[in-house]
Amino acid sequence: MVHVAIAGGSGPEVAREVIDALLATNNHELTVLSRAEAPKSTTIPKVSWQVVDYHDKTSLVKTLQGVHTLLSFIQPLSDPNQTAQKNLIDAAITAGVKRFAPSEYGSKETADMPWWSGKASIRSYLAHINAESTVIEYTLFQPGLFLNYLAHPYRTSRHLAPLQTVFDFEHRRAIVVKDHLNAIMTFTSVTDLAAIIALAINSPAKWPLTSGISGNRLTVAQILAIGERVRGRPFTVEEVHLEDLERGELKTSWGLQVVHRAVAGEEEAAVKAMLEQVAVGTLLGCVKGAWESGEEMNRLFPEYEFEDAEGFLRGVWEGKP
Missing domain, CATH: 3.40.50.720 (NAD(P)-binding Rossmann-like Domain)
Incomplete structure (x- = not known):
């Protein structure tokens, strides 16, 4: 103790x-x-x-x-x-x-x-x-990224608030970087x-x-495939170019809508700019390996069984419109 x-x-x-x-x-x-x-x-x-x-x-x-x-x-x-x-x-x-x-x-x-x-x-x-x-x-x-966020807008833990990501399971859509579907992300x-x-x-x-801490090591393509299986039909996928992201530009028809408590209270325009920055940074980080966590804790605690992404998300989305 x-x-x-x-x-x-x-x-x-x-x-x-x-x-x-x-x-x-x-x-x-x-x-x-x-x-x-x-x-x-x-x-x-x-x-x-x-x-x-x-x-x-x-x-x-x-x-x-x-x-x-x-x-x-x-x-x-x-x-x-x-x-x-x-x-x-x-x-x-x-x-x-x-x-x-x-x-x-x-x-x-x-x-x-x-x-x-x-x-x-x-x-x-x-x-x-x-x-x-x-x-x-x-x-x-x-x-890495919390697996719970792919359940947005549904709460899946006692304290963590739902948060929208570039993988929008609710509306069956996603934003990805062109030619980088094999980029790896960790979801725990x-x-x-x-x-x-x-x-x-x-x-x-x-x-x-x-x-x-590596709960689930998934490529972008695998995330989309899981989404389509658990949501029952194909996602609308918008591709953005790496060069645009490097310039801080997000050329898409939609963007992140949910305000995290860490930026609560900002003016509306500032919040919108912040959320666009988050989407750009998340996508750039994905391409550059920022979201691919190591496995130090997996090796230290090999007996620990992590939540499986597809099983978790199927439990969330089954029966949802």
Whole structure:
């Protein structure tokens, strides 16, 4: 049993899925770190709540005393210059925290995804800290794209909100890059991500720098084929050119419509531009291998059975119009 702290754990999505998985093990002491007081409506049984100021390193060090593992879910978009997460890392080192996982939980690379540029900054920061010796053990949990998003608009987990992607199963349509149907993407359910993180915390094995989690390794062509099988008829597929994407242009008849909570509150035009940027970055990342996760966690936990993409999606879409 170890003391696990979850920074940004007050968020209602991925962090809460991980908290549920850790609670299910009944093995650890859990503390949520949040900028705000715990709302009565989101009180989590068996989890303590600590209000923190990420700009007060002295206070953070005190809060982290006795913590063994620190998981960060601080949203990069809400952390200008990644100051909060860098202060958290510094405080964790001073407090003697043994293990740390930065706010990742997505793609392997972020070069074409400016909304995730903060992740690259934190990766560099951690690499610099450990350049000469291991100052703090850390890993990057990377599950690829959440399989749950292909169920949009239906909710398929307790906390993760539905999110539209370029593979729109609801309307039987997709946006793909011309001549790149063999590009590989990894799709992992958020439940599997949470379960693997819980297993990694329980494991005494040293964490690798990258913890790729590969629930389903699929080509774009395979994703479309699964979609057509579970939805019962062909998809309308729009092809875009790589050159247009490199210029930041998305020449399609439709685009992403759903606003993720991370960009909630933006003006309508800014939101539309942001979602177009997300579609462009997702497609570029697909072609360049950013969504093809490694299999470090699959090898560490070979007995774990991941949710099968087609079976999962058939269960969601069967009987749906």
